[in-house]
Amino acid sequence: MDNLRALELFIDKDGLWYADGVLMIKKEIIKLFAFGLKKDGYDKYHIDWQDQLYPVRVEDAPFFVQSITEQSGRLMIQLYDGRKFPLPLGNIIMKNNIPYISLFWQHDTKLSRPSYCELCKNAIERDGYYFIKYGDNEWRVEEIV
Numbered sequence: 158m159d160n161l162r163a164l165e166l167f168i169d170k171d172g173l174w175y176a177d178g179v180l181m182i183k184k185e186i187i188k189l190f191a192f193g194l195k196k197d198g199y200d201k202y203h204i205d206w207q208d209q210l211y212p213v214r215v216e217d218a219p220f221f222v223q224s225i226t227e228q229s230g231r232l233m234i235q236l237y238d239g240r241k242f243p244l245p246l247g248n249i250i251m252k253n254n255i256p257y258i259s260l261f262w263q264h265d266t267k268l269s270r271p272s273y274c275e276l277c278k279n280a281i282e283r284d285g286y287y288f289i290k291y292g293d294n295e296w297r298v299e300e301i302v
Contacts, residue, residue: 166190166204166213172221172237172267184239191238194219196262218257220266225275232291234260234272248299249276249289256298 167175174181174190181187193204194213202213213219221237225244232244242260249268250257256268256276268276276289280298287298 164211166211168202168213168215168219170217170267172218172223188238188240191220191236191240196265218265218267220260222258222266222268222272224269225272230292232276232294234258234266236266244276244291244296246294246296248297251298251300258296 164176165178167178169175174187190204190213193206194202195205196202196219197210200215202215202219203210204213222234223237224235226233226235233241234244235241245258245260247259250259250264252264256273257264258266258268260266276296279289279291281288281290289296289298
């Protein structure tokens with residue numbers, strides 16, 4: 158991994174990873190990089206590997222939800238890198254009609270259209286606000302300008 162110093166790492170708006178402008182397709186490597194991704198300031202990301210920091214340029218959000226499924230009574234998200242997590246509690250933030258959640262950092266995870274459509278099957282309206290309700294949990298859908 159010492160060769161990372163020479164690589165330009167980039168995550169595009171759809172969660173696709175690139176190294177030196179070439180699309181990365183090996184899920185194991187993408188997962189390794191994504192697992193090591195750290196945030197060191199406002200919109201500044203890097204991979205911390207063997208006491209070295211390797212910058213990662215991020216076009217939009219560093220994580221991208223490809224799908225949402227129900228598993229054992231919980232909503233589970235699957236990231237582009239293959240990892241699965243329970244849908245975190247908190248608001249679903251809409252920026253320019255694009256939905257985001259906060260998985261590790263504030264608004265760091267973009268929802269794909271199909272995953273958001275899946276969530277909207279559980280949408281309710283109350284007091285002029287929209288919520289996604291699943292079991293005992295609710296996520297408020299909040300527009301940010």
